[in-house]
Amino acid sequence: MKLFYSPGACSIGIHVILEEIGKPFETQLVSTRDGSNKKPEYLAINPKAKVPALLRDDGTVLTEFPVIAWWLAKANPMSNLIAVEFEAEARTLEWMDYLCGTVHPQGFTRQFRPANFAKDAEDEARVVAQGKALTEGYLQVVERGLAGDPWLLPSGYSVADCALFFITNWASGRSGMTLPPKLARHQAAMMARPAVQRALAREAKAA
Known part of the structure; x- marks a missing residue:
């Protein structure tokens, strides 16, 4: 997995979740301050020009914090990051x-x-x-x-x-x-x- 993030952005929350899970992952900085999120190479990954984005092991990309967080928690139930009830x-x-x-x-x-x-x-x-x-x-x-x-x-x-x-x-x-x-x-x-x-x-x- 690879997390696309910007320092100081909301993506820190997804970064924490990945650290909690403990599986290998990469990070790639996409600075929203210098406009890197609006460059063609990132828009090809996330046309919304936002962080976070998560490149999954199957090559597909998830966007939007709540969805990424939910997917990570459900895909890694051993981490106990979302209630079963x-x-x-x-x-x-x-x-x-x-x-x-x-x-x-x-x-x-x-x-x-x-x-x-x-x-x-x-x-x-x-x-x-x-x-x-x-x-x-x-x-x-x-x-x-x-x-x-x-x-x-x-x-x-x-x-x-x-x-x-x-x-x-x-x-x-x-x-x-x-x-x-x-x-x-x-x-x-x-x-x-x-x-x-x-x-x-x-x-x-x-x-």
Whole structure:
């Protein structure tokens, strides 16, 4: 398998999952900062011009964080990264959809790429402020719903926690926000995991 990623992007969550599974995999840096994700060679792999993308051993490519995470967990059941019980699996997918489909684009993309939403350069400050306000509200939703403390689900650690990890990293790091108590415990628990430490070290070395 090969993971196409960009340092500091949401792809760190998939990188962590691959480290948790423990099977051999490669990584290829596709910087979204310098526009490498929009170059023809990467568009041939993922026409959506996004990371992460996962090249599987059969030569096919999976895109979109929730789908890649779900596939990795289901294809590697021995890793216990998604609950076997049907309702718990549904809740795992529900959290990943919210984190990747709402919190990421509505809260953080406004902060990191305000030009995508602003009517002109002078409007960008308003867009950033709006993004931070939205993010604060989203984090409170997650804080109230975090049922496993420190993990998202009472069924235990899962791929949904790897999705939450990139959110808390962005909030506390790039956005300079103070995490609510449960989310702070979640981030600390994630940072203590060897798989997280390996993924961060590998990306720091390549950046």
